[in-house]
Amino acid sequence: MNVLIVYAHPEPRSLNGSLKDFAVRRLQAAGHEVQVSDLYAMNWKATLDASDSLDRDPEARFDPSQDSKRAYAAGRQSSDIAAEQEKLRWADTVILQFPLWWFTMPAILKGWFERVYAYGFAYGVGEHSDARWGDRYGEGNLAGKRAMLVVTTGGWESHYSTRGINGPIEDLLFPIHHGVLHYPGFDVLPPYLVYRTSRVDAQRYAQIELELGARLDNLQTTAPIPFRRQNGGDYDIPALTLREQIEPQASGFAAHLE
Numbered sequence: 298m299n300v301l302i303v304y305a306h307p308e309p310r311s312l313n314g315s316l317k318d319f320a321v322r323r324l325q326a327a328g329h330e331v332q333v334s335d336l337y338a339m340n341w342k343a344t345l346d347a348s349d350s351l352d353r354d355p356e357a358r359f360d361p362s363q364d365s366k367r368a369y370a371a372g373r374q375s376s377d378i379a380a381e382q383e384k385l386r387w388a389d390t391v392i393l394q395f396p397l398w399w400f401t402m403p404a405i406l407k408g409w410f411e412r413v414y415a416y417g418f419a420y421g422v423g424e425h426s427d428a429r430w431g432d433r434y435g436e437g438n439l440a441g442k443r444a445m446l447v448v449t450t451g452g453w454e455s456h457y458s459t460r461g462i463n464g465p466i467e468d469l470l471f472p473i474h475h476g477v478l479h480y481p482g483f484d485v486l487p488p489y490l491v492y493r494t495s496r497v498d499a500q501r502y503a504q505i506e507l508e509l510g511a512r513l514d515n516l517q518t519t520a521p522i523p524f525r526r527q528n529g530g531d532y533d534i535p536a537l538t539l540r541e542q543i544e545p546q547a548s549g550f551a552a553h554l555e
């Protein structure tokens with residue numbers, strides 16, 4: 298299996314750095330091919346702007362979507378974007394490794410998605426009609442691939458529980474799992490989380506390696522989060538609301554799980 302690890306931490310000697318190195322070793326030892334996009338080490342440009350599209354008229358108004366569409370279709374994207382897209386095509390499984398910063402991914406990783414997920418590659422794919430609303434939410438160019446988050450948090454597990462002050466971790470990660478990963482087609486595996494990082498010592502670190510190692514060993518067989526497919530009959534198109542007869546009392550993020 299080909300595994301791409303997209304890693305966002307500025308310090309190689311961090312907990313995240315250790316876990317990334319561990320994951321590379323574990324996956325390679327199991328015979329997998331591994332590539333790492335170490336975004337800080339790559340000095341990844343986080344902001345999407347006009348320079349991402351080559352050959353554009355500098356006088357023309359910059360349109361982030363339409364310029365992305367033209368550049369992607371013409372093969373005239375910035376080379377760093379095209380290289381990351383090629384890694385995604387290569388990968389069977391993508392692991393995103395990052396510390397939770399302000400309840401989501403670090404800005405450098407958000408910028409990776411904004412730039413690499415071009416129009417025609419990750420969105421704006423497929424037929425849009427009264428019967429279909431594009432290839433997305435379970436369909437699209439990244440369908441058939443798996444993705445998993447490995448996330449560390451300063452907060453305690455209880456802070457992220459159903460009634461915890463931070464909100465349930467499933468809800469906080471829903472925009473990444475569903476909006477960023479399931480949208481272009483990924484099957485999304487349950488995340489691996491390390492809570493309360495300030496308490497990680499050698500003993501707890503050893504336990505984390507055991508748990509993460511088991512998750513890595515089972516990447517190909519772990520059941521994905523059962524998100525509903527947009528074009529699978531559960532939603533009215535084009536309103537894209539759940540059909541009335543489907544769990545009428547359900548609302549919020551959890552309604553989009555089968």
Ligand SMILES: Cc1cc2nc3c(=O)[nH]c(=O)nc-3n(C[C@H](O)[C@H](O)[C@H](O)COP(=O)(O)OP(=O)(O)OC[C@H]3O[C@@H](n4cnc5c(N)ncnc54)[C@H](O)[C@@H]3O)c2cc1C
Pocket residue numbers: 306310311312313314315395396397398399400401449450451452453494495496497498499502
């Ligand atoms: C801008 C910002 C925003 C934040 N927002 C949030 C938020 O919204 N929610 C939240 O919960 N938290 C938040 N935090 C906290 C953040 O999530 C944690 O600081 C982060 O997850 C810790 O990961 P790290 O890799 O930086 O850990 P490190 O600080 O590098 O390490 C944590 C502990 O692990 C130990 N350790 C590291 N490597 C090893 C090893 N190989 N063996 C044994 N022990 C090791 C270290 O000694 C240390 O005690 C935020 C932090 C910042 C800076």
